[in-house]
Amino acid sequence: xxxxxxxTEAAEPPPAAVLAGxxxxxxxxxTAGSRRGFGWAFWVSAxxxxxxxxxxxxxSLLAPHDPLATDLxxxxxxPSAEHVFGTDESGRDIASRLVHGARNAVLLGxxxxxxAVGVGSVVGVIAGLGNRLLDGLLMRLTDVSLAFPELxxxxxxxxxxxxxxLNVVLAIGIAGIPNYARLIRGQTLAVRRxxxxxxxxxxxxxxxxxxxxxxxxxxxxxxxxxxxxGIGTATLAGAGLSFLGLGVSPPTPEWGSMxxxxxxxxxxxxxxxxxxxxxxxxxxxxxxxxxxQLQARVEGRTG
Amino acid sequence: xxxxxxxxxxxxxxxxxxxxxxxxxxLFGAATLxxxxxxxxxGDPVYAIAGNPDQVSLSAEQVAxxxxxxxxxxxxYQQYLEYLGQLVRGDLGTSYQRQQPxxxxxxxxxxxxxxxxxxxxxxxxxxxxxxxxxxxxxxFGRGVSSVVELFFISAPGFWVGIxxxxxxxxRLGWLPAIGSGGxxxxxxxxxxxxxxxxxxxxxxxxxxxxxxxxxPFVLTARTRGLSEAAVRLRHALRHALIPLTTLTGFLxxxxxxxxxIAETLFSRQGVGRVLVTAVTAxxxxxxxxxxxxxxxxxxxxxxxxxxxxxLIDPRLRSEVTA
Numbered sequence: 001x002x003x004x005x006x007x008t009e010a011a012e013p014p015p016a017a018v019l020a021g022x023x024x025x026x027x028x029x030x031t032a033g034s035r036r037g038f039g040w041a042f043w044v045s046a047x048x049x050x051x052x053x054x055x056x057x058x059x060s061l062l063a064p065h066d067p068l069a070t071d072l073x074x075x076x077x078x079p080s081a082e083h084v085f086g087t088d089e090s091g092r093d094i095a096s097r098l099v100h101g102a103r104n105a106v107l108l109g110x111x112x113x114x115x116a117v118g119v120g121s122v123v124g125v126i127a128g129l130g131n132r133l134l135d136g137l138l139m140r141l142t143d144v145s146l147a148f149p150e151l152x153x154x155x156x157x158x159x160x161x162x163x164x165x166l167n168v169v170l171a172i173g174i175a176g177i178p179n180y181a182r183l184i185r186g187q188t189l190a191v192r193r194x195x196x197x198x199x200x201x202x203x204x205x206x207x208x209x210x211x212x213x214x215x216x217x218x219x220x221x222x223x224x225x226x227x228x229x230g231i232g233t234a235t236l237a238g239a240g241l242s243f244l245g246l247g248v249s250p251p252t253p254e255w256g257s258m259x260x261x262x263x264x265x266x267x268x269x270x271x272x273x274x275x276x277x278x279x280x281x282x283x284x285x286x287x288x289x290x291x292x293q294l295q296a297r298v299e300g301r302t303g
Numbered sequence: 304x305x306x307x308x309x310x311x312x313x314x315x316x317x318x319x320x321x322x323x324x325x326x327x328x329x330l331f332g333a334a335t336l337x338x339x340x341x342x343x344x345x346g347d348p349v350y351a352i353a354g355n356p357d358q359v360s361l362s363a364e365q366v367a368x369x370x371x372x373x374x375x376x377x378x379x380y381q382q383y384l385e386y387l388g389q390l391v392r393g394d395l396g397t398s399y400q401r402q403q404p405x406x407x408x409x410x411x412x413x414x415x416x417x418x419x420x421x422x423x424x425x426x427x428x429x430x431x432x433x434x435x436x437x438x439x440x441x442x443f444g445r446g447v448s449s450v451v452e453l454f455f456i457s458a459p460g461f462w463v464g465i466x467x468x469x470x471x472x473x474r475l476g477w478l479p480a481i482g483s484g485g486x487x488x489x490x491x492x493x494x495x496x497x498x499x500x501x502x503x504x505x506x507x508x509x510x511x512x513x514x515x516x517x518x519p520f521v522l523t524a525r526t527r528g529l530s531e532a533a534v535r536l537r538h539a540l541r542h543a544l545i546p547l548t549t550l551t552g553f554l555x556x557x558x559x560x561x562x563x564i565a566e567t568l569f570s571r572q573g574v575g576r577v578l579v580t581a582v583t584a585x586x587x588x589x590x591x592x593x594x595x596x597x598x599x600x601x602x603x604x605x606x607x608x609x610x611x612x613x614l615i616d617p618r619l620r621s622e623v624t625a
Binding site: 140141143144145146147148149150151152153155156158159160162163232236239240243244245246256259262263266267270273274276277280281284285288289 | 325328329330332333336340453454456457458459460461462463465466468469472473474480552555556557559560563564567568578579581582583585586587590591593594597598601602
């Protein structure tokens with residue numbers, strides 16, 4: 001046919017793919033690593049994520065103080081040897097609160113991404129494998145959901161189901177489903193038409209074996225890599241929602257809500273606003289960096 | 304002459320017509336999803352209107368009265384058609400919390416948000432064009448810029464705002480920390496939104512520029528003695544604009560989502576604040592009205608881009624390209 005439909009179809013890929021695709025360009029060779037190993041940026045990111053994971057699993061190992069213990073003698077105290085990141089408005093140790101907040105951040109990022117990728121994979125694979133009705137429905141549905149900004153969609157879900165940690169995870173996860181579904185559908189279609197699947201069909205493998213042995217692994221692998229970046233994006237969205245006061249309630253240590261409270265004390269205590277934000281940023285930079293390098297890897301292998 | 308014109312104009316019009324129809328389809332789908340959110344998913348909307356069932360006890364007659372007022376006693380399909388009819392007439396329903404038309408509540412607060420979004424949009428574009436033009440095909444600039452971009456893509460928008468507040472309002476005292484009035488109050492919120500929205504644009508634009516700068520016609524332009532600036536501005540930029548279409552959705556979402564966060568952070572008036580208050584109060588019609596409005600903005604912006612792009616890229620005007 002003409003070139004026109006091609007242009008319109010290419011006009012709007014899912015945002016996650018756009019971002020990952022655009023940021024994963026080579027050219028930053030000093031961090032991209034050699035052909036054999038990953039670069040130092042990958043290992044620094046891995047170390048940061050390892051530290052966050054350790055804090056999430058065993059916070060009392062890392063935290064110097066009780067995250068809930070108040071000390072009215074040291075309210076809004078600047079960083080010192082005793083309190084490395086200072087204290088908050090009740091004299092609680094910010095560093096310890098950050099360590100204890102890691103679990104929430106990790107659960108949120110991983111949980112929401114798992115929902116989005118899990119449900120998205122099932123829907124995307126079924127649509128891509130040729131259920132016409134579902135395929136049409138899915139594509140229309142993702143067209144529609146692309147029109148809702150992700151934050152606003154999550155806000156709508158929270159307005160319907162209410163706030164709280166679990167609902168925030170659900171809201172971000174659900175808001176992310178259409179993107180992954182669309183992505184996996186595209187991957188499935190591409191793999192189905194590839195040479196090796198044709199070859200498998202040619203040597204007479206049955207449909208089930210082709211689907212489970214060839215189509216599924218190859219369609220999902222690149223998406224799993226993208227999901228690494230997705231964990232960071234989900235963490236960001238979750239921090240935004242708790243900043244708006246829709247996640248956990250204080251005094252539970254949580255990075256987004258710490259920042260939300262810190263807004264009232266910025267004039268007095270820069271450290272209160274600075275360190276929780278750095279923690280979120282470090283987590284997201286690490287997942288993004290690792291995701292990009294893994295992606296370059298996967299693409300290098302298939303390409 | 305007329306024949307040649309007809310050959311380029313008619314497919315263009317047909318394409319625009321098709322895009323308009325698709326846009327209407329998306330809006331219809333959005334409205335349908337909205338209806339589901341309103342009527343099917345939550346428990347009993349009566350209590351969302353009257354208040355928490357633990358605190359408010361309603362007699363059977365009161366419940367029936369509320370049901371009748373809001374039409375909950377009608378069959379579902381009739382409520383659905385009613386709802387669609389309302390939307391077509393530009394009526395977004397009545398807020399549960401404030402008992403006022405949603406359109407009135409939104410219209411009252413739209414001004415400051417539009418201002419903020421416009422300022423943020425302009426800042427984003429300036430940042431995107433300046434940085435991509437300056438760093439394309441320049442090893443050092445690109446390297447530094449990539450790190451900065453990664454940082455701002457990864458940092459939460461509201462945290463960037465907090466840092467800006469700490470530095471420019473509280474430390475240096477250059478700009479007001481809160482409020483909405485006067486251009487000074489726009490600077491920090493717009494900048495907060497823009498530094499989050501610009502990096503993906505920068506990356507797409509720069510990739511486009513770098514691809515274009517390898518094209519033979521750029522070499523031709525250089526041999527004609529054009530300066531580097533002229534090559535980039537007059538020849539490469541126009542080509543690099545095309546892939547930007549893929550980011551319109553991202554940009555609209557980024558600006559609107561950013562406005563919600565920035566209005567809360569900087570205590571500005573606007574629909575973002577209304578939205579957050581409505582979400583906390585489970586005021587679904589008001590939230591839905593705002594979300595549908597965002598969807599409308601997305602559809603309109605996408606449509607406008609579809610209309611404008613063939614004017615930038617003549618190749619999109621005719622069907623005889625490939």
